[in-house]
Amino acid sequence: MGSLKPVGPAAQDAGFLATKADALVNWGRKNSLWPMPLGLSCCGIELMAMIGPKFDISRFGAEAARFSPRQCDLLIVAGTLTWKMAQAARTIYDQMPDPKWVIAMGVCSSSGGMYDSYAVVQGIDMLMPVDVYVPGCPPRPDAVIDAILKLQKKIERESPIRDLTQGRNEGDESGTGVFDMPPNDAVATSRIGTFLDADSEELA
């Protein structure tokens, strides 16, 4: 599986120092992704099997599964996210220090899966920006390891030092010193607020 996108011209003119420093920082980041296992349902069991002896993600430096968001940089949402749990999931995502990435493990977290019901979030990208989606119900552990490898390729092409030298990530859009990581709504076009409300005529 080659790199997702060929390296664009922007990287060439970023100057020697930035790309080399970026490469070093990205190399360090991608090989020590500490997962935050948000094990919600069946995918959580496959997540444990992945951390277990047979599939063993410590070969990729990702086995230090801390259960506190403060010490993790990869949030693996494994299982069905319900609307009652949505606030807790978003709070955990907010409380993770930057840089952070999100893997939506299984179809339930990617797009609501088999549950088109009144209580299930139809895809966690309505709540938080997701980097890699893993199909499968539950996906085999090697599918999730493949997702981590894809994420590592994605991290390789990030440019933290160049953004730093060009002062890009200092400011914040809303000017209140408060960042908000908007959901990327890649799979489900954002349906927050578009559900049937109580007195809509379709219900009558």
Added chain:
Amino acid sequence: MTDAQTYEYTPGVPPDDIDHDDPLHGEMLELHMGPQHPATHGVLRLGIQLDGETIRGCKPDVGYLHRGKEKSCESLGWRKFFPHTDRLDYVQPLLNNCAYAMSLEKLGDIEVPERGQTIRILIMELSRIAAHLIYLGTTAIDLGAVTMFFFTFTEREKIYTLLDAYTGHRMNNTYIRVGGVYADVDASMIAMTREFLAQFPSKIDEFEALLTGNRIWYDRNHGVGALTPEQALAWSLSGPNLRGCGVDWDVRKNNPYCGYESYDFEVPVGTKGDCYDRYLVRIEEMRQSVRLCEQAIDRMRDTKGSDFLTRDRRYVLPPKDKVNDSMEELIHQFKVVTDMSLPKGEAYAPVESSKGELGFFVASDGTSAPLRCHIRAPGLMNVQAIPLLAEGRLLSDMMAIIGSLDFVMGEVDR
């Protein structure tokens, strides 16, 4: 350690016999042992009131994994609800399948052929072993024995490869159908199962060597969360939690189904009803399941070649090759796929799951979609009993209590 102080129990209200200006009891610290916590084995939230280290009040809050399965069953219909039953108690998917299939067979008086029943017993006992391995692995890692997690998951991976060979998928394998099983079991699978069953008892001895005599495991579990038989029955506990307190009740023995009465196995029963007894009961249950699996495999030989799925075409899909060349089979398939309807009435078929008595109460009005499909979850009763065992104890005992009650949130929240 003083023995189990049992406060006069009113749910969620800390006893007021503590005067708060006595320096030994500070103010009440309220915290969430929340939906995202390694020791709650899933998304359960406990609202805990702590007085120093002692739990004064504990109120479980469930529903963080409520996916509305009973509602989707009413719109999906009988046949399409099978994959949902895998995701109920997701550490033993096939056992939920069998429970659901049995309640439908009871509703429609459908006879499962001999070989189908034997395969089901073999599959259910393998799922029970897998579920108890998850209990052992996660409870041990919560109490500090990290190697147990890797030991039990190595064994569980072997069961995954077995089920992969039987059913085509490691987990959530919808292999059971109304009236039998989906595919036959051939000689290579039986050889693999025999090989696994041959080496598994020695692995259980390894687990016991690591835990049973272990001083830390003994002190963390002995006398913690003690249950009297009357309490267990009043709180509708069942399965290993009930047998741990000395009540000899096992649905496989007392309401036998699927041919269990013709198998010979014992039912382990504890004495004191504390976490340590529940642990011993589950370890012994794994050994009994191995015996059951071996007997099921021996029976497989003399029913070789006979059909594993009933021939009653009202509920069962005809084999694919027949459908292509016979008009009648094509009509059967079309009728079953679009509208497999069951006769009017209610039915409840209890099954001995690894957590307790699991059953599907199905009410049908004669159409292809159920009027009501209530899932009787033993896990919900286990969660309900947490405050009874946890209040008055130290916070670190909460891990042993939650581990030993052994519930899975998919089944609790449905």
Added chain:
Amino acid sequence: MGVLERIAAVRGTEGYTAVDARDGTPCVRIEASALPAFALMLRDECGFETNTFVTAIDRTEKRPVFDICYQFLSLQHADRVRVLIEVDAADPRVPTIKDLWIGASYSERECFDMFGVAFEGHDPLERLLMPEGYEHHPLRKEFPHHGIEPDRLYREWERTRSAGGKA
């Protein structure tokens, strides 16, 4: 000694009507008001030590009624009994059995949460599965499959910067 004989031995034949169930479990239909006495008799005289479940069946497609359905298990006799109570669907109201079998409290809370059946005497009758601020009862037949505004609580959750404030 079958279940119905045991009940008849204690109570004679008035006050309940036997119903034959599809799966052969002895099934009895009684009035809502007779439940506390009947339940106490079941537990003490007929030996039904534990309650298996409490649920409701929404029969509003044919008649505007709910069937509240209890099931009890007797370990000493190794048999089960099912009790059905018909309540009006507009205002389903049934006395609680939580004081007799405390194991029934979560089943009753779930039945209230899903159907809106009011269990009198069950003092903190709160929702079990849906979040507190939810006003509808999902398992009623008229409730739509996709739900009504499932994300309302998430939208209204003002993501507090400072600590405190209920999620």
Added chain:
Amino acid sequence: MLTTYTPILILVVMTLGFAVANLVLSEVLGAKRNTIGKSDAYECGMAPVGNARIRLSIHFYLIAVLFILFDIESVFLVLWAVGAESFTHAGVGMLVFTEILFFVGLLVLALAYVWRKGALQWDR
């Protein structure tokens, strides 16, 4: 002109330098993204209820003080153990040993008193 203390100086500079460098680098290089809720206390995904500044049971303080008491005792024992060799050469080995025995005996007495009063037993 390497005086005998230079290695210690290098060691101090290295350790302090390493610690300070880490702090400064992470301060400079780190992306300071202050999102909503990031500064909230982490309580398993929920907004924390109540506050943590409450009056704790005195037991915690008691256990802490007892720990310090017996910890300092071991510090003195280490001091004696380091000098034991030179005491025996100086001929006062036995005297110092009896003093240490007396010191330890006194503290064992204290431990017995604390044990009997039940301060070590946690949940009373």
